[in-house]
Amino acid sequence: MTSYxxxxxxxxxxxxxAGENPWAADSLGVKVVQFKYAAVVFSGMLAGLGGAYLSIASTIYRNGNTAGRGFIGLATMIFGDWRPGGTAAGALMFGYIDTLRLIDTGNQNVKGLILLGAIILLAIGGIMLRRARRNSAIGFLILGSVMIGAYFSATSFPPEVAQVAPYITTLLVLATASQNLRPPAADGVPYRKGDHH
Structure with missing residues (x-):
């Protein structure tokens, strides 16, 4: 619905x-300030709905109820390249990884996640080798190989691995994916009606 x-x-x-080039939009008669305010108000409403749901679903309010997941939310938006479909895919990925700490008692899901991460890293390394980006490819191939070794050598992982998995994934996504993303061109650039950029 959002994509539509x-x-x-x-x-x-x-x-x-209004987000990409507010000066060009203004020259075409778009009321840029109104659209920016509408976007901020709407996103604030969605954040409020998310917070209300979190408070209702947990049935108890504690200080720090989100447990530092705001950073993961920001990484989800960056992972999704500021597009609704990619952001939804990132939310599913980070949600699954965050849920591991709640449901994984035998560490089998963490082992599977480590194997999946290793396969993805090795695939990215192979793609980078084909594109002649050798230095980046070596890093991905080494990290993927280390994860494969950890998967086959360990019978179980400490429960703390499930606790830090969302944060490690966040850092890996931000370190690797942020190089190829394109945020809105005027993101963070002050806009005043009549100013020329």
């Missing part, structure tokens, strides 16, 4: 243009 709204409607076109 952003890419198939006039509202979405104006909203994206």
């Amino acid at each position: 709204l952003l890419w198939k409607t006039a509202f979405g076109l104006r909203l994206r243009s």
